[in-house]
Amino acid sequence: MAKRIDLRHVTLRYVTDTREVLAVDDVSFTVAESEFLCLLGPSGCGKTTIMNMIAGFLSPTHGDVLIGGARLDGTKHDRGVVFQDFAQLFPWRTARRNVEFGLEMRNVPKAQRKDTALEFLRLVGLADFADVYPHQLSGGMQQRVAIARAIAYSPGVLLMDEPFAALDAMTRDEMQRLVNDVWQETKKTVVYVTHNVAEAVYLGDRVVVLDAHPGRVKAEIPLDLPRPRDPLSATFVEAQRTILGHLGMQH
Amino acid sequence: MSRLSGILLGCVAFVVLALAWQAAYWAGVFPPRLFPSLATVADTLGRLTINGTMLVSAAATLFRLLFGFLLAGVVGVVVGLLMGRVQWIEDALLPIVSFMYPIPGIAYAPLFVLWFGLGDLPAILLVAVATSFTVIINTWKGVKAVNPIWIRSAHAMGASERSIFAKVILPGALPYVLTGLRLGLASAWRILVAVEMLMSVTQGLGWLIFGSQQFLNTDVMLATIAVIGIVGMLLERQVFLRLEQATIVRWGMMSA
Numbered sequence: 098m099a100k101r102i103d104l105r106h107v108t109l110r111y112v113t114d115t116r117e118v119l120a121v122d123d124v125s126f127t128v129a130e131s132e133f134l135c136l137l138g139p140s141g142c143g144k145t146t147i148m149n150m151i152a153g154f155l156s157p158t159h160g161d162v163l164i165g166g167a168r169l170d171g172t173k174h175d176r177g178v179v180f181q182d183f184a185q186l187f188p189w190r191t192a193r194r195n196v197e198f199g200l201e202m203r204n205v206p207k208a209q210r211k212d213t214a215l216e217f218l219r220l221v222g223l224a225d226f227a228d229v230y231p232h233q234l235s236g237g238m239q240q241r242v243a244i245a246r247a248i249a250y251s252p253g254v255l256l257m258d259e260p261f262a263a264l265d266a267m268t269r270d271e272m273q274r275l276v277n278d279v280w281q282e283t284k285k286t287v288v289y290v291t292h293n294v295a296e297a298v299y300l301g302d303r304v305v306v307l308d309a310h311p312g313r314v315k316a317e318i319p320l321d322l323p324r325p326r327d328p329l330s331a332t333f334v335e336a337q338r339t340i341l342g343h344l345g346m347q348h
Numbered sequence: 349m350s351r352l353s354g355i356l357l358g359c360v361a362f363v364v365l366a367l368a369w370q371a372a373y374w375a376g377v378f379p380p381r382l383f384p385s386l387a388t389v390a391d392t393l394g395r396l397t398i399n400g401t402m403l404v405s406a407a408a409t410l411f412r413l414l415f416g417f418l419l420a421g422v423v424g425v426v427v428g429l430l431m432g433r434v435q436w437i438e439d440a441l442l443p444i445v446s447f448m449y450p451i452p453g454i455a456y457a458p459l460f461v462l463w464f465g466l467g468d469l470p471a472i473l474l475v476a477v478a479t480s481f482t483v484i485i486n487t488w489k490g491v492k493a494v495n496p497i498w499i500r501s502a503h504a505m506g507a508s509e510r511s512i513f514a515k516v517i518l519p520g521a522l523p524y525v526l527t528g529l530r531l532g533l534a535s536a537w538r539i540l541v542a543v544e545m546l547m548s549v550t551q552g553l554g555w556l557i558f559g560s561q562q563f564l565n566t567d568v569m570l571a572t573i574a575v576i577g578i579v580g581m582l583l584e585r586q587v588f589l590r591l592e593q594a595t596i597v598r599w600g601m602m603s604a
């Protein structure tokens with residue numbers, strides 16, 4: 098079910114009016130089946146660009162992106178995506194009908210669609226809000242619906258682009274715990290983009306640290322702390338220090 | 349302010365207008381035959397309603413309005429959606445739509461009479477032509493205003509271009525589409541009454557006003573004008589307001 102992701106010498110250039118920009122330069126890494134990989138870096142490191150290439154929204158200028166060993170294939174591409182923007186939910190659909198969308202695209206019968214959607218809303222703790230429209234939900238709840246929606250149709254990989262960056266700190270902590278639980282329950286292959294070191298250490302099996310201008314892989318740090326992780330433990334703090342060192346932000 | 353006092357205030361405006369009218373009547377600004385009292389107008393309205401004239405006229409006008417507006421609505425929404433979504437269709441049609449849009453529909457009336465004769469057909473077509481450009485322009489803008497992240501999300505979930513069109517673009521553009529239809533209906537309503545005066549149809553609210561002129565039946569004219577206002581307001585409040593409440597207001601895409 099969960100699929101492996103390979104990036105091989107992925108490079109992306111684009112041309113503006115005045116010059117050619119090298120946004121991503123020869124990035125290679127692999128995400129194993131059911132692995133939780135965090136892409137971490139400062140703004141301008143191309144982490145969202147890399148995620149957009151994995152999602153199939155952008156094509157690399159050079160190199161290959163493989164999901165489950167196969168090259169990307171338009172609409173049949175097997176991934177779920179969660180964006181940072183709360184507005185990603187369809188306002189004209191209730192929470193449940195939002196979660197059903199991917200199943201609808203796969204022609205799943207109506208009754209089964211409903212059951213599956215409710216099951217995933219339960220997974221993110223929103224069973225009681227199935228018939229509520231997105232505008233009636235808080236930002237954190239909307240992101241939970243977005244997560245349920247992105248995994249309800251069983252994609253092989255789940256891609257998340259700073260999903261909690263616009264939330265307040267307390268809600269963010271709660272959401273990180275939720276993502277950890279959901280991942281342990283579903284065992285998806287996850288690529289999680291963030292600029293928050295603590296978040297990467299809390300969630301990742303491995304952190305790929307990126308450098309900016311152009312975006313390059315600077316370091317890969319495996320994290321084998323037991324889950325759920327304790328952000329106040331010495332090993333957690335140590336891991337954060339290591340990563341900050343790679344980012345060149347250690348004092 | 350409470351809702352009730354708001355409604356009351358709205359009624360006060362009508363009372364003030366009625367009093368001003370009545371004062372002008374008593375003051376004798378115009379001869380009474382040209383400027384009837386409100387009582388005479390109300391009396392005439394009652395009489396025309398009971399003998400069926402008003403009903404037959406309103407039905408004839410609404411029939412033309414409905415067909416003309418439906419034609420414009422269907423054509424306008426389809427063309428607007430295609431223009432918003434398909435680049436070459438936009439390139440091909442936008443200049444001509446921009447050229448046609450500001451032309452008052454009534455300008456075509458004499459031509460349409462020559463082409464299609466008298467009766468319902470030219471009136472319906474004229475309403476359709478005059479209305480469709482408003483619907484096209486607004487629908488097209490609505491497609492352009494669809495949040496790109498909805499399309500991305502749909503793509504990510506494996507939606508085909510057809511599914512995106514039906515399940516994302518259409519509901520996503522609905523606030524603008526409804527605005528276009530609402531403005532379109534208002535302009536259809538206005539042009540139709542004018543057309544009925546020019547085209548010598550045999551029934552209709554516009555005809556009732558125009559036909560009353562030569563007999564100086566100002567009370568009939570005013571009663572009909574009142575009916576036009578009432579029907580227009582009912583269409584606005586009972587059709588469009590309800591439609592909006594049930595969709596874009598409910599979805600939080602427009603505040604109530």
